Amino acid sequence: MEQDRSSQSRPPHVLVFPLPIQGHINSMIKLAELLAIAGFKLTFLNSHHNHERLVKFNNIAAHFERYSGFQFKTITDGLPLDHPRSGNWFLDMFEDTMEPKMKESLREVLVNSSPPVDCIIGDGFLGFALDVAKELGIPIIFFRTSSPCCFWVYYSIPDIIQAGELPINGSEDIDRLITTVPGMETYLRCRDLPTFCRKLDIEDSIIKLVVKQTRKSLQADALILNTAEELDGPILSQIRTKCPRVYAVGPLHAQLNTRLNAKHGESYDHISNTLWEVDKSCIFWLNKQPNRSVIYVSFGSITSTSREQLLELWYGLLNSKTKFLLVVRPNSVIGKDGEGEDVVMELMEKSKDRGYIVNWAPQEAVLNHPAIGGFFTHNGWNSTLESVVAGVPMICWPQFADQHVNCRVVSEVWKIGLDMKDVCDSKIVEKMVNDVMVDRKEEFAKSASEIAKEKIKMVQWRPIHLKRSRAETRARR
Numbered sequence: 001m002e003q004d005r006s007s008q009s010r011p012p013h014v015l016v017f018p019l020p021i022q023g024h025i026n027s028m029i030k031l032a033e034l035l036a037i038a039g040f041k042l043t044f045l046n047s048h049h050n051h052e053r054l055v056k057f058n059n060i061a062a063h064f065e066r067y068s069g070f071q072f073k074t075i076t077d078g079l080p081l082d083h084p085r086s087g088n089w090f091l092d093m094f095e096d097t098m099e100p101k102m103k104e105s106l107r108e109v110l111v112n113s114s115p116p117v118d119c120i121i122g123d124g125f126l127g128f129a130l131d132v133a134k135e136l137g138i139p140i141i142f143f144r145t146s147s148p149c150c151f152w153v154y155y156s157i158p159d160i161i162q163a164g165e166l167p168i169n170g171s172e173d174i175d176r177l178i179t180t181v182p183g184m185e186t187y188l189r190c191r192d193l194p195t196f197c198r199k200l201d202i203e204d205s206i207i208k209l210v211v212k213q214t215r216k217s218l219q220a221d222a223l224i225l226n227t228a229e230e231l232d233g234p235i236l237s238q239i240r241t242k243c244p245r246v247y248a249v250g251p252l253h254a255q256l257n258t259r260l261n262a263k264h265g266e267s268y269d270h271i272s273n274t275l276w277e278v279d280k281s282c283i284f285w286l287n288k289q290p291n292r293s294v295i296y297v298s299f300g301s302i303t304s305t306s307r308e309q310l311l312e313l314w315y316g317l318l319n320s321k322t323k324f325l326l327v328v329r330p331n332s333v334i335g336k337d338g339e340g341e342d343v344v345m346e347l348m349e350k351s352k353d354r355g356y357i358v359n360w361a362p363q364e365a366v367l368n369h370p371a372i373g374g375f376f377t378h379n380g381w382n383s384t385l386e387s388v389v390a391g392v393p394m395i396c397w398p399q400f401a402d403q404h405v406n407c408r409v410v411s412e413v414w415k416i417g418l419d420m421k422d423v424c425d426s427k428i429v430e431k432m433v434n435d436v437m438v439d440r441k442e443e444f445a446k447s448a449s450e451i452a453k454e455k456i457k458m459v460q461w462r463p464i465h466l467k468r469s470r471a472e473t474r475a476r477r
């Protein structure tokens, strides 16, 4: 059924449709807002579950009221209401449970949309949106929220397998170089591939799903990536050999901050779009700490840790020469019922003088706070970009998806961080924190500040409450 979009005098209507995961919503809602600022009519299609949380924990309605053509619509994510939506849930549930229901609901929204949708910007992981768009004759652009390097690695998995470079043969083989991903021959190791590539069974259903979605992304009318040419130029060129219409429009958070600041005098902490209640008390704690004296520790919205890993991490932080701000998301510590929460309370009490623990932090504001000197991160792409733009060096503890390859780029290509590899051991944590925050502080601060200044130079962002950007402040020291 072809929709009638003839002789329009109205602004084009774009529907933005993210995968129902915090990191994806984060960057896609920013893209949607940038388009609304540019005058497009916007529908942001969220899952019921995530929208409820978004409304509960953010002043989202008031913020988006300023765009007369902006609306939120919600559909099911296909999961039962009581599903915890935590851990590695989504890859296992995607094809059988989530996709059929989401596809049906998307179709319904598009068919009933008034005015009709002129263009879909779909999450590149939601390949079924392409089928619906084609059926209804609506142009579709895919947006891959992960890094270009990760996209390129996912795309190349069949070639890596064909060249006999996968599967990985045991733990001693993990540092072997992979030579069949063009542009990454000199630095990509087996351990930098997504963890599902560590399976001996290369016929694994998750590998197949990820490759399928990635290759499908290139069948859309165009592909958008959240990066800048200056940051990822060589890999973008490789992707363009497969799809000429690839646009680097990021880092989106910085692009949006620039525009909101110019238009409304607002800084990044005016609006948040998180699915947890933000604990801003950590900013008051940071205000009392000396410049660049605190390491911020947070592992994003999906990862979980065992009680043992959390304790190793905590002892490492406690024994280091630095204060810390640690985020432990509710239900993110795996243990018997209530055990995870108990251990967090205990750590909070025991480390009062050395650190501050919150459930969820205003991350952009934290990373741009003068007291922060480093970021201990899982290297989700949003977190990585937020750290790069703020000029903050990283300690990388990647867990899955794009995080390992992002970690490799941070530590080996940009040289603005250290790779903790797979082991969370208190001695290693202590050493890495001391390296980044004390012993090699100036070296890392300089390289992080240079990347922020030179590679992100198109972003003329000035956080108003800091007067000048962190990168500039550091460069002047």
Ligand code: UDP
Pocket: 021, 022, 023, 024, 026, 274, 298, 299, 300, 301, 302, 303, 327, 359, 360, 361, 362, 363, 364, 379, 380, 381, 382, 383, 384, 386
């Ligand atoms: N985030 C936040 N507060 C926290 C932890 C994370 O606001 O305490 C935000 C962070 O700024 C980032 C997003 O959550 O924008 C996490 O996305 P990312 O791609 O880094 O990781 P994911 O959650 O997808 O693994």
